[in-house]
Amino acid sequence: MNLIFLGPPGAGKGTIAARLVxxxxxxxxxxxxxxxxxxxxxxxxxxxxxxxIEEGKLVPDxxxxxxxxxxxxxxxxxxxxxxxxxxxxxxxxxxxxxxxxAVIDLETTVDVVVERICGRRLCKQCGAxxxxxxxxxxxxxxxxxxxxxxxxxxxxxxxxxxxxxxxETAPLVDYYDAKGLVHRIDATGDVNEKVEEIAAIIESVK
Ligand code: AP5
Numbered sequence: 429m430n431l432i433f434l435g436p437p438g439a440g441k442g443t444i445a446a447r448l449v450x451x452x453x454x455x456x457x458x459x460x461x462x463x464x465x466x467x468x469x470x471x472x473x474x475x476x477x478x479x480x481i482e483e484g485k486l487v488p489d490x491x492x493x494x495x496x497x498x499x500x501x502x503x504x505x506x507x508x509x510x511x512x513x514x515x516x517x518x519x520x521x522x523x524x525x526x527x528x529x530a531v532i533d534l535e536t537t538v539d540v541v542v543e544r545i546c547g548r549r550l551c552k553q554c555g556a557x558x559x560x561x562x563x564x565x566x567x568x569x570x571x572x573x574x575x576x577x578x579x580x581x582x583x584x585x586x587x588x589x590x591x592x593x594x595x596e597t598a599p600l601v602d603y604y605d606a607k608g609l610v611h612r613i614d615a616t617g618d619v620n621e622k623v624e625e626i627a628a629i630i631e632s633v634k
Contacts, residue, residue, distance in 0.1 A: 429454065429506040429634060430526050432513070434600055435534030436593040437586060438541030438548070439615045440622060443557050444534075445510045447623045452630050455503055458510040459492055461555055462499070464578075481580050484588035486514055486596060493521045500525060514597045519604075530633045531604040532626055534615035538590045545586045549575040 431454065433441040442458060449456040463481060466474030473491065480487045496512055507526070513519040522528070547560040553573025558565075566575055580589070604610050611629045615622060 429529045429630075430509070431507070431630065431633075432509040432528060432531045432604070433511075433534065434531055434597065434604075435615060436536065436538075436541055436597075437589045438545040439534035439536050440544075440619060441510045441534060443619060444532075444623055444626055445508050446557070448627055448630065449508050451627065452506075452508065454506045454508045456510060457496070457499060457507050457512065459496065459512040459514075460510070462495060463487060464555075482585070484580060484585040484592060486592060489515055489517045489521075493518060496522070497525060513600060516599060516603060519600055528604070528607075528609060530611060530629065531600075531609045532629065533601050533610050533612045534622075535612060536615040538587065540616050541590060542583055542586050545581050546583060548578070548581055550578060552576050 429452075431452070433445055435441050442460070445456050445458070463474070463477040467478050467481075468474070473495065476491065477487045486492075492512065492514075496518075500507070509522075513522050544559065549558040549560065549563070550556070551558075551568035551571065551573040552575070554568060554571045556568050556570050556573075558568075558575060563569070567573065568575060580586075601610060611626075613622060613625060
């Protein structure tokens with residue numbers, strides 16, 4: 429089974445995918461996490477991506493599609509795609525290499541995501557996601573790594589990323605609706621309820 433999480437920055441894609449990936453028996457593929465790893469390693473791809481990410485723009489399709497193809501070539505497992513595809517060109521490229529069984533569309537507003545992302549903290553070591561609303565520590569509960577704020581998590585960049593989402597990525601809801609694959613979720617509610625709701629959808633498409 430292959431599943432896609434669609435939704436604006438801060439909708440909860442990464443948080444929910446991390447909670448469900450093991451029980452669903454899938455691998456988590458987050459293009460955002462992959463790009464941040466390239467940046468951390470200081471690779472050419474990472475240096476290129478940094479400029480786009482810090483300005484809240486999308487990294488070019490050719491770079492993203494090449495990176496995803498390389499990753500998919502290394503696994504036989506089903507995938508939980510998080511943050512990919514983000515353009516129609518990426519969705520068309522994905523259609524050529526994988527069959528998609530369901531698309532979870534996390535819907536929310538710009539005000540909700542600005543508040544969430546301004547409080548987001550990530551672990552430098554394992555990438556676990558926290559929020560100051562429910563965790564006030566400075567180290568990761570899972571691995572002890574130091575928590576940090578993403579360079580693109582400023583209010584200005586979040587608003588820009590939200591606009592980019594509406595222009596470039598939201599059309600994918602229609603793209604996958606035409607294939608009868610979309611499950612719409614109101615992502616503004618309690619995260620535990622959202623995890624349960626989506627777990628039930630995954631069971632129903634298995
Ligand atoms: P990426 O890392 O994918 O960022 P994003 O899509 O902007 O999404 P976020 O990680 O900001 O949000 P999320 O939905 O995962 O929310 P989270 O679970 O963390 O991409 C970053 C950049 O890389 C892009 O801007 C682009 O430049 C580039 N890029 C990546 N993929 C690309 C692609 N395919 N093509 C081109 N460029 C690409 O939750 C946010 C916060 O809210 C957390 O603190 C969490 O604890 C909290 N939270 C979550 N759910 C709830 C809830 N229900 N209630 C309360 N709080 C909640």
